[in-house]
Amino acid sequence: MKIVDAKVFVGGPGKNYVTLKLVTDQGIYGLGDATLNNRETLPATYLQDYLIPVLIGMDPRNSEDIWQYFYRGAYFRRGPITMAAIGAIDMALWDIKGKLANMPLYQLFGGKSRNGAMVYAHATGSDLPALVDSVSHYVDKGYKAVRVQCGIPGMPTASYAIPDSTSDSKHYITDFSGIRPQEEIWDTDRYLRYMPGALAELRERFGPQIRLLHDVHHRLLPREAAEFSKEVEPVKLFWLEDPTPAEDQNALQLLRQHSTVPIAIGEVFNSIWDCNKLIENELIDFIRVAATYAGGITPVKRIVDLAALHHVRTGFHGAPSHSPLCMAAHAHLNAWAPNFGIQEYLVLDTPECHALFPSDHRMDQGFMYVSDAPGLGVDFDETEAARYEYEPGSHPIVRLEDGTLWNY
Ligand code: KDG
Ligand code: MG
Numbered sequence: 001m002k003i004v005d006a007k008v009f010v011g012g013p014g015k016n017y018v019t020l021k022l023v024t025d026q027g028i029y030g031l032g033d034a035t036l037n038n039r040e041t042l043p044a045t046y047l048q049d050y051l052i053p054v055l056i057g058m059d060p061r062n063s064e065d066i067w068q069y070f071y072r073g074a075y076f077r078r079g080p081i082t083m084a085a086i087g088a089i090d091m092a093l094w095d096i097k098g099k100l101a102n103m104p105l106y107q108l109f110g111g112k113s114r115n116g117a118m119v120y121a122h123a124t125g126s127d128l129p130a131l132v133d134s135v136s137h138y139v140d141k142g143y144k145a146v147r148v149q150c151g152i153p154g155m156p157t158a159s160y161a162i163p164d165s166t167s168d169s170k171h172y173i174t175d176f177s178g179i180r181p182q183e184e185i186w187d188t189d190r191y192l193r194y195m196p197g198a199l200a201e202l203r204e205r206f207g208p209q210i211r212l213l214h215d216v217h218h219r220l221l222p223r224e225a226a227e228f229s230k231e232v233e234p235v236k237l238f239w240l241e242d243p244t245p246a247e248d249q250n251a252l253q254l255l256r257q258h259s260t261v262p263i264a265i266g267e268v269f270n271s272i273w274d275c276n277k278l279i280e281n282e283l284i285d286f287i288r289v290a291a292t293y294a295g296g297i298t299p300v301k302r303i304v305d306l307a308a309l310h311h312v313r314t315g316f317h318g319a320p321s322h323s324p325l326c327m328a329a330h331a332h333l334n335a336w337a338p339n340f341g342i343q344e345y346l347v348l349d350t351p352e353c354h355a356l357f358p359s360d361h362r363m364d365q366g367f368m369y370v371s372d373a374p375g376l377g378v379d380f381d382e383t384e385a386a387r388y389e390y391e392p393g394s395h396p397i398v399r400l401e402d403g404t405l406w407n408y
Helices: 041-055 063-073 080-101 105-109 128-140 188-206 222-231 251-258 272-280 297-309 324-336 351-356
Strands: 003-010 018-024 029-033 117-125 145-150 183-186 211-215 239-241 263-265 362-364 367-369 397-400
Touching (some): 003 041, 018 041, 063 080, 063 297, 080 297, 080 324, 105 324, 117 128, 117 211, 117 324, 297 324
Parallel strands (some): 117 145, 145 211, 183 397, 239 263
Antiparallel strands (some): 117 367, 362 367
């Protein structure tokens, strides 16, 4: 069996999805996601110029060897662009494998460990009353877990993930007015003074049952993160995400000495080598990698197994950064993983998105139910794809009030 053709598509409804289609000499094809938020043309070029010409002619059943070939063979290993490109190939090879076996991927991993996978939604508000409304909206829809992000009184601009009144909340991460980033102003003191009380009010308002999550988005220094996590302990968060930038993994030791708040990290990680110290030292409770830019299903399965040895559960990244193909890879991993924790779910859930990526993975009452179709269980409509093209966009950047550049 051979790979005879490969195509890369960039574009989509409100999002530059990078989609890989691998075609075999037996007519079976596989699909993979290489979407890297606001850098989408780079994994597409990496695939087109460097990987696909070598991939053509390979036997798609040898997914492990192909993964090793591209990972080790690059010499310059890792990094989000390389790993998103390899990740798309790996996903597409697993898709082909599942179709050959006529089985959904979760069966190839070891079968289902649960009926549905709990997901969390994103509730946001420019102030606390608006956030309360947003949380109520998701609770009414049956969600059992909600990430809560709130505007900070007196903060000169909106803080992370708080859409301004004119933007569509599902698009808040990418600004499609061009590649020059918008600038936000961040004030740690205001955040530290306000947010613990806001989280306490939400707990009071919504009771003990609802799982509340909060994303600090890498904004605090280690000592500040320790102070914050100690203060919010009584709120019983399901998790506190990215309290400090993930590059300094020792930072979490200080936090752990002061607080028992569960910590979730890893959405920017690209390999098991980014995760292993945090997992082996039991400095985190949830690992947040994504099948796309952590290099595909093959390495993420390994990360999940390593995590299981250290009581670390999964909480895969599921921002609109990922296409339904990556979310399908997660759906299969979530159905199988003995140490599943939760899934972030924020795919652009529109008729246009379903038309481009038809599937019967489904969401109900805050749970995701995996499709039983062979492989990933998601198709890709090339006629629909022809309607879209790449649109330049950017993430905001963050500065302190005196102009110092900070962590977005
Ligand atoms: O591209 C960056 C986004 O994926 C990120 O800001 C989303 O932090 C995020 C989250 O938790 O979903
Ligand atoms: Mg995050």
